[in-house]
Amino acid sequence: QVIDASDLWLLPGVIDSHVHFRDPGLTHKGDIESESKAALAGGVTSFIDMPNTIPPTTSIAALEEKRKTASEKAWTNFGFFLGATPDNLNELIQADNQRFAGIKIYYGSTTGNMMVNKEVVQKLMTSSNHLLVVHAEDDAVIQRNMASYREQFGEELPFSYHPMIRSVEACYKATSALVEMAMRHRSRLHIAHVSTANELALFDGSKPLAEKQITAETCVPYLWFDQRDYDRLGARLKSNPAIKSENDRKALLQALASNKIDTIATDHAPHLLDEKQGSYFNVPSGIPSVQYALPVMLELVRNGQVSIEKVLEKMCYAPATLFRIHRRGYIRKGFYADMVLVDPNNPWTISDETTLSKCRWSPFAGTQLHARITHTFVNGKIKFENGAVHDQRNGQALLFNVK
Numbered sequence: 001q002v003i004d005a006s007d008l009w010l011l012p013g014v015i016d017s018h019v020h021f022r023d024p025g026l027t028h029k030g031d032i033e034s035e036s037k038a039a040l041a042g043g044v045t046s047f048i049d050m051p052n053t054i055p056p057t058t059s060i061a062a063l064e065e066k067r068k069t070a071s072e073k074a075w076t077n078f079g080f081f082l083g084a085t086p087d088n089l090n091e092l093i094q095a096d097n098q099r100f101a102g103i104k105i106y107y108g109s110t111t112g113n114m115m116v117n118k119e120v121v122q123k124l125m126t127s128s129n130h131l132l133v134v135h136a137e138d139d140a141v142i143q144r145n146m147a148s149y150r151e152q153f154g155e156e157l158p159f160s161y162h163p164m165i166r167s168v169e170a171c172y173k174a175t176s177a178l179v180e181m182a183m184r185h186r187s188r189l190h191i192a193h194v195s196t197a198n199e200l201a202l203f204d205g206s207k208p209l210a211e212k213q214i215t216a217e218t219c220v221p222y223l224w225f226d227q228r229d230y231d232r233l234g235a236r237l238k239s240n241p242a243i244k245s246e247n248d249r250k251a252l253l254q255a256l257a258s259n260k261i262d263t264i265a266t267d268h269a270p271h272l273l274d275e276k277q278g279s280y281f282n283v284p285s286g287i288p289s290v291q292y293a294l295p296v297m298l299e300l301v302r303n304g305q306v307s308i309e310k311v312l313e314k315m316c317y318a319p320a321t322l323f324r325i326h327r328r329g330y331i332r333k334g335f336y337a338d339m340v341l342v343d344p345n346n347p348w349t350i351s352d353e354t355t356l357s358k359c360r361w362s363p364f365a366g367t368q369l370h371a372r373i374t375h376t377f378v379n380g381k382i383k384f385e386n387g388a389v390h391d392q393r394n395g396q397a398l399l400f401n402v403k
C-alpha cells in the first residue's frame with residue numbers, strides 16, 4: 001500500500017502512561033476495547049492502565065487477568081500498574097517487574113478508595129526497588145477544606161471551588177513529603193498528575209531523565225484548561241487533583257521546557273455524563289481525554305505555547321525511558337514501528353459525536369483544532385486510517401524494566 005504523506009508529519013506513537021480504562025468492573029464507563037480504540041484514533045499506540053478497577057489490580061492474579069483481557073481486546077500495546085494496599089507488600093515484591101510498569105500508590109483520596117498512609121509508603125520505599133508512581137494530595141488538608149466550605153456554603157458549592165478544596169496546599173504538602181522520603185530512602189519516585197506551580201520547585205530539571213531519581217508527570221487537561229473553564233464546564237472538569245489557575249497552567253507549560261516535568265500523560269478517567277450530574281460532593285472526579293491528547297498538544301504547539309520537540313519528548317520518548325519499555329517482535333536490528341501520520345493544518349471541531357470513548361462525551365467538545373491524526377501504525381501495521389479502524393487488533397504486552 002502506498003500512502004501519499006506529502007505535507008503530513010510522521011511522528012512516533014504516543015505512550016500514554018496514565019489511563020483508567022475501567023476494565024474490569026466499571027465497564028459501563030469504558031473498557032479496554034472501547035478506550036484503546038479511542039486511544040488509537042488519537043495517535044496513542046501504547047497505554048499503561050491504573051489499578052483502581054473492580055477488583056483492584058493489587059495481586060499478581062488480578063494483573064494476569066488484565067493482561068489476558070488486553071491481549072484479546074486491545075487495539076494498541078498495553079501495560080499495567082500494580083496498586084499498593086496496606087497488606088500486599090510481599091506480593092508486590094515477588095511480582096516479576098517486567099510484567100508491570102511500577103507500583104501505583106494512592107497517597108490521597110480519589111476514585112476507587114485505594115488510599116494508603118505514610119507508613120505503607122515508607123515500607124514500600126525501604127523494601128521494594130520498583131518504580132513508585134504516586135497520586136500525591138494531603139488528605140488532611142482536603143478534609144479540612146471540605147469541612148470549612150461545607151460549613152460556609154452547604155451542598156450547593158459551585159464546581160469552581162474544586163481547586164480550593166483539592167488545593168495547592170494539599171498538593172504541595174503531599175508531594176514535598178514524598179520527595180523528601182524518597183530522597184532519604186533512595187527510592188525511585190514518579191509524581192503523577194502534577195497540577196501546581198508550587199510543586200515545581202521540588203523537581204530538578206538539570207539531569208537527564210535516565211539519571212533522575214525523582215520524576216514528574218503532568219496531564220493534558222492541566223496544560224489546556226484552567227480555573228476559568230469551570231464556569232463553562234462545571235462538573236465535567238472535576239478531577240483529582242483539581243485543574244488550577246492560569247498561572248499554574250502556564251508554569252506547567254514552562255516546566256516542560258525546563259525539564260522539571262518529565263512526562264505528559266492523559267489521566268484519561270471516563271465517567272458517564274449522567275454520573276457527572278448532581279451536587280458537588282456526589283459527582284465523581286475524572287476527565288476523559290485519551291483521544292484528543294495529541295491533537296490538543298499539537299494545537300498548543302501551533303499557538304507557540306510549547307515546542308513540537310518537547311511534546312514528542314514528553315509523550316513518546318520519556319515514558320519509554322522512564323518505564324524502560326521494550327517490546328516483543330524484535331526484528332533483526334530494531335522493532336516494529338509505532339507511528340502516527342498527522343495532517344498539521346486541516347481544521348476540525350471536536351464534538352461528542354467524534355468521541356469514541358464509551359462515555360461519548362469530551363470536555364474538549366466545541367474546540368477547534370488544526371491537526372488531525374490521519375494514520376496510526378501499531379506494530380508496523382496500519383490500524384487507524386482516515387477515521388476508520390482496520391480489521392484485526394494487534395496490541396501486544398509491553399515489557400518493562402528491561403535494562
Ligand code: NCD
Pocket residue numbers: 020052110111135238239240241267269270285286287
Ligand atoms: C481518576 C479516576 O476516576 O479513576 N480520577 C481523577 O479525578 N483523576 C483517579 C485518579 O487518577 O486520581
Ligand code: ZN
Pocket residue numbers: 110135192193240241
Ligand atoms: Zn490520581
Ligand code: ZN
Pocket residue numbers: 018019020050267269
Ligand atoms: Zn489517574
